[in-house]
Amino acid sequence: MTEETNENLTLPYVAVTMGDGAGIGPEVIVPAVLDHGILQECRPVVIGDLLRLRQAADILGIDADIQAIENVEDAEFTPGRVNVIDLALLPEDLKWGQLSLLAGHAAYEYIRVASELAMTGKVQAICTAPLNKEALHAAGHIYPGHTELLASLTGTEEVSMMLSTPKIRVIHVTTHIGLADAIRKINPDLVQRTIRRGYEALVRAGIPNPKIGVCAINPHAGENGLFGQGEEAEKIEPGVQAAQAEGINAVGPLPADTLFFLAGRGDYDLVVAMYHDQGHGPVKVLGIEAGVNITVGLPVIRTSVDHGTAFDIAGKAIADSRSMVEALHQAAEMATRPSMAR
Known part of the structure; x- marks a missing residue:
């Protein structure tokens, strides 16, 4: 031996x-x-x-x-x-x-x-x-x-779910709760903490300055208040700005459909999804056999x-x-x- x-x-x-x-x-x-x-x-x-x-x-x-x-x-x-x-x-x-x-x-x-x-x-x-x-x-x-x-x-006390494939990585602000409950739960502090956890995980994995795209909740990121109840401005933007103030290269909120396309071609190292299916859907389309769930x-x-x-x-x-x-x-x-x- x-x-x-x-x-x-x-x-x-x-x-x-x-x-x-x-x-x-x-x-x-x-x-x-x-x-x-x-x-x-x-x-x-x-x-x-x-x-x-x-x-x-x-x-x-x-x-x-x-x-x-x-x-x-x-x-x-x-x-x-x-x-x-x-x-x-x-x-x-x-x-x-x-x-x-x-x-x-x-x-x-x-x-x-x-x-x-x-x-x-x-x-x-x-x-x-x-x-x-x-x-x-x-x-x-x-x-x-x-x-x-x-x-x-x-x-x-608090962890985040990240899904990783050879093509994209996604971290979730909320996971196993209903959509209405998820929208209620999302707040700027939770968004900031999720961005930070994703950033730290990618730095640990050898990506020194990851570019992070943050999803909106509503179609077209709310279209300046046309869709939704102002969730982007109230719940997401302040969290992104707080992460930026820490020196994290985060951008958003961005329309989810566009962001996943851009991430898939390599423009972003990580996508921050607001709720379970927003993040899981694109990952599973890419092939469940290559997907990994990371806590x-x-x-x-x-x-x-x-x-x-x-x-x-x-x-x-x-x-x-x-x-x-x-x-x-x-x-x-x-x-x-x-x-x-x-």
Whole structure:
């Protein structure tokens, strides 16, 4: 067994949570953590169930050396090896593609352990496979999703969701609330904080002075008050101006349809969307398999695939691992490093 190189020892550790074990998480994790390119960028350690990962490897026909470890520092990164902190929470006969309270609870536990590792500095980023919200709730863990769960576990008051694709990046001012509620919630301070979180994330990723475009709420950015109730002038413009006063290169509010076109051709490094579907729609048109969901504002960066548990194809060896590979790539790129420690 070959030893790690000195260069490898400087790579960030990434905790990879298995998500809902009845979904496609195990099937996308195994090939992703074995990806040669990923192993040049980070040291992935899976938080999950050893048995389920071995079942996934068998289904995929992958000859992987999947081994349990007690601590992150016990992991060995050699060709074909998958390192797992094995919580052993799932039964051997767990059915693929079916809602399971046990799988919902296990998904929560994987996140809890990953959060503890992050908070103690054992890992420098978290990358999550999808969980099933219905299963999570059935197990008594009432959170809208990963983002809110991680915020609670790490004691973080406010985080932002960023979607990243090879073509555009989008950060959201509001996410999982109704449109009318989102408009009520938007205010200049929240807009400013969201812009700042996006700016800091991009600087961490190696973009020194990102250009940020901020969406309007109404068509044509309100057309000087012709559309809407003056939301642009009241809720968005002061937030953009406050961000500019911090030295951030932010522009807006701009008509969303025009801004996404300009960002898609490379004029902007980041788009600030005001509500969930304003940002998610354009990203998913570009191809969900390449999309990554990033939570910014946590003590460490968290990335995730931009797809669900896909119960309809789980256990059938047809899940696409490209989004998980990209999520690991983004986690490695944006991970906390010793020179950035506070």
